[in-house]
Amino acid sequence: MRVYCASDGLGIDVDDACLLGVGGEGRVFSIAGASGLAAKLFIGDDGTEREAKLRAMLANRASTPESPGHQGLAWPVDLLLAAPGGRTVGYLMPRVRGSRAIDDYYNTRTRLERCPLFHYEYLSVAARNLAAAVTALHDRKCVIGDIKQSNILVTPNALVTIIDTDSFQVRDSEDGWVYRCPVGTPEYTPPELQGIAAPGLLMPEHDFFGLAVLIYQLLMDGAHPFAGAYIGGDDPPPIGDRIRMGWFAYSSAAMGD
Numbered sequence: 713m714r715v716y717c718a719s720d721g722l723g724i725d726v727d728d729a730c731l732l733g734v735g736g737e738g739r740v741f742s743i744a745g746a747s748g749l750a751a752k753l754f755i756g757d758d759g760t761e762r763e764a765k766l767r768a769m770l771a772n773r774a775s776t777p778e779s780p781g782h783q784g785l786a787w788p789v790d791l792l793l794a795a796p797g798g799r800t801v802g803y804l805m806p807r808v809r810g811s812r813a814i815d816d817y818y819n820t821r822t823r824l825e826r827c828p829l830f831h832y833e834y835l836s837v838a839a840r841n842l843a844a845a846v847t848a849l850h851d852r853k854c855v856i857g858d859i860k861q862s863n864i865l866v867t868p869n870a871l872v873t874i875i876d877t878d879s880f881q882v883r884d885s886e887d888g889w890v891y892r893c894p895v896g897t898p899e900y901t902p903p904e905l906q907g908i909a910a911p912g913l914l915m916p917e918h919d920f921f922g923l924a925v926l927i928y929q930l931l932m933d934g935a936h937p938f939a940g941a942y943i944g945g946d947d948p949p950p951i952g953d954r955i956r957m958g959w960f961a962y963s964s965a966a967m968g969d
Contacts, residue, residue: 715751715801718791726751735876736895738802747809751792752878753802763800765891766791768884769877774852776845779871783808784845786875808873811865814838814926818861818934827868837870839927845872846923850916855881857893857914859900859922861929881914898952899936900925906956937961 714723726741733740738752754762769788776784783806792802816822817838823830842864849856856863858879865873881893893914898906900922905911911918928937940961942948949957 713753715753715792715794716796716798717804718793718800721796724751724792726753732807737879742807743804748807749789749804750786750807751802751804753792761891762878763791765882766800766803766878768886768889768891769880769882772852772882772885774849774854774877776848776872776874777841782867782871782873784871784873785849785877786873787877803878805877808865808875811867811871811873813862814842814864814866814872814930815861815934817866818929818932820933830868830870834870835930838866838872839930841870841872842926842930843923845874846919849874849880850919853883855893855914855916856919856922857881858895858897859919859926860897861926864926897922898950898955901952901955903956903958906952 713727714725716723724743726743730741730744731739732742732750737756738754741751741753743749743751766788770791773787774785775787778784786805786808788803788805790804791800792804793799794801812826816826817830817835846856846859856874858876863874863876865875867873879893879895881890883890890913892912896905896911902918902921905918925937929935936951937960938951938954940959
């Protein structure tokens, strides 16, 4: 399949041999001859809304605290079109190399197998860097919305990159229109939004819940704060329901007091 850059009409060939990963909204491909870039092609045909959101993101690029040579955000850098001047089918973004999903680090067994030198101090630094990245995004009027482990990448020296940025809630700097986050993950969703299919306008505070869960997992060997042992006689409720009911594993409510 050939797609075209909106900025200069350059054609880019993508096929399954270049596939890097698949998500709920799109597929990500490497690009031959451009090792620093990746292409995300959308699944489904909702080009008008997606194109408007991407154009707003291109006009108001966000950034995070970064070390030299490190990309803290996989932010769009160009639109990808089905044909020169045609409909938008995806976008170009920086390709993140030398990183792993954050759960490879907070899972003790995986960390010891794949990155044994990543000790507790590095976990603390990664937590701090993640909090700084989220704060920087909020300063630019962005809300991540779908905070989850698979969208957070970490390098062996604890630098953080946030991916899947096209799902963010972003504000158009021209007219103030807000493009909302269409997705969410129950394990990282605050109690007031659990079970709500279209939560509407998100606030930075909603991100703080997911951030707190990820930091907890970093510092507690991957344990989820709402995953305590269930002592009821029926099937244990899923994590999302436990969050909605406030069953934090160390609270008196969770213990039945």
